[in-house]
Amino acid sequence: MSERFWQQPLPTPSDTHYQRALARQSTLTKPPGSLGRLETLACSLSAQQHRDQPAVDRVHIAVFAGDHGIAADGVSAFPQEVTAQMVANFAAGGAAISVLARQLGATLEVLNMGVAHPLPDSSGVTDEWIAPGTANIANKPAMSTEQLEKALHAGDRSAARAAEAGAELFVGGDMGIGNTTSAAALATLLLDASVTDLVGPGTGLDADGVSRKARFITRSLERHGSSREPFEALASLGGFEVAALAGAMVGAARRGIPVLVDGFIVTSAALAAVRLRPDLAPWLHFSHQSREPGHRYLLEALQATPVLDLDMRLGEGSGAAVAVPVLRSACALHNGMATFDEAGVSDGGA
Ligand SMILES: Cc1cc2ncn([C@H]3O[C@H](COP(=O)(O)O)[C@@H](O)[C@H]3O)c2cc1C
Numbered sequence: 001m002s003e004r005f006w007q008q009p010l011p012t013p014s015d016t017h018y019q020r021a022l023a024r025q026s027t028l029t030k031p032p033g034s035l036g037r038l039e040t041l042a043c044s045l046s047a048q049q050h051r052d053q054p055a056v057d058r059v060h061i062a063v064f065a066g067d068h069g070i071a072a073d074g075v076s077a078f079p080q081e082v083t084a085q086m087v088a089n090f091a092a093g094g095a096a097i098s099v100l101a102r103q104l105g106a107t108l109e110v111l112n113m114g115v116a117h118p119l120p121d122s123s124g125v126t127d128e129w130i131a132p133g134t135a136n137i138a139n140k141p142a143m144s145t146e147q148l149e150k151a152l153h154a155g156d157r158s159a160a161r162a163a164e165a166g167a168e169l170f171v172g173g174d175m176g177i178g179n180t181t182s183a184a185a186l187a188t189l190l191l192d193a194s195v196t197d198l199v200g201p202g203t204g205l206d207a208d209g210v211s212r213k214a215r216f217i218t219r220s221l222e223r224h225g226s227s228r229e230p231f232e233a234l235a236s237l238g239g240f241e242v243a244a245l246a247g248a249m250v251g252a253a254r255r256g257i258p259v260l261v262d263g264f265i266v267t268s269a270a271l272a273a274v275r276l277r278p279d280l281a282p283w284l285h286f287s288h289q290s291r292e293p294g295h296r297y298l299l300e301a302l303q304a305t306p307v308l309d310l311d312m313r314l315g316e317g318s319g320a321a322v323a324v325p326v327l328r329s330a331c332a333l334h335n336g337m338a339t340f341d342e343a344g345v346s347d348g349g350a
């Protein structure tokens with residue numbers, strides 16, 4: 001794979017397929033537009049997949065895990081060991097994303113990008129370990145340029161495996177105690193927004209905890225968060241898992257695989273990735289609106305309308321996994337409904 005793949009232009013979804021899919025939608029036995037966004041979802045998937053019959057039967061879910069130096073400052077309701085413990089839980093099949101992946105018949109890949117604590121069991125975990133967590137962003141930049149490049153390439157390798165397996169949809173997930181702090185810092189910088197808009201309870205901080213978290217983010221931004229250049233911003237404030245997610249989304253798009261974006265963390269990675277490669281935007285679908293309050297600002301900035309709003313605030317790719325059946329319905333309707341002609345139904349002159 002090429003050096004600096006994120007600097008190369010991405011393919012464009014097929015406008016011919018989009019227009020053909022749109023034309024088909026208007027012939028199906030329903031009032032025009034009555035299936036709402038299911039119609040445009042099917043048309044977009046058709047354009048992305050260059051297929052008249054879009055499908056998201058084969059789904060690749062990759063959960064990227066990495067620890068955060070900032071976790072030592074009490075910015076999460078949970079201790080850092082939980083990252084390693086949850087990685088083992090993903091692989092053993094007991095986590096929310098494990099259950100959802102089974103339900104969908106999806107491939108679940110778990111990647112250790114930089115977990116600080118030893119894994120109780122590393123079987124079933126793909127080793128892409130960079131370091132025992134990022135540096136504490138309240139004091140110094142999260143990672144070096146070399147580490148960021150490694151993380152981006154690890155994401156791209158995951159997308160390559162998805163392509164080899166014939167995946168029709170790529171879902172990225174995250175695990176890393178403290179990563180809502182890192183994601184909020186990154187989003188505050190990239191959006192030139194107020195910390196108070198982007199900060200939130202994460203795993204369950206109380207109001208005092210959220211204020212403390214906001215102070216750490218402000219301090220991080222003052223110390224080394226001034227460049228809005230996306231590569232530099234990711235190195236200053238990102239996590240290994242967030243950087244890998246950005247690489248994976250670009251990697252999926254360059255192989256013609258549409259991406260279904262999860263909640264707050266994955267959307268922060270999507271924003272950085274779109275800033276790196278604006279031609280990534282037409283490959284992204286947005287699955288849900290997270291309960292984490294900053295998520296709506298990220299979605300607005302990406303002009304995204306999420307499929308679901310279920311008050312979820314888990315991460316792991318879980319919101320995206322829950323939205324996959326909606327995409328499947330969109331495809332099934334597009335491919336399987338009869339046209340007015342076929343069914344002998346009067347189209348009302350439409
Ligand atoms: C048991 C458990 C399972 C999780 N699965 C995802 N997260 C989520 O919570 C973390 C971010 O929140 P914060 O910034 O507050 O630490 C991430 O690891 C994220 O994926 C979890 C968190 C916990 C505790």
Ligand SMILES: O=C(O)c1cccnc1
Pocket residue numbers: 180202203262263264265266290291292295312313314315316
């Ligand atoms: O929406 C998310 O991705 C999220 C929210 C809270 C905690 N962890 C992840």
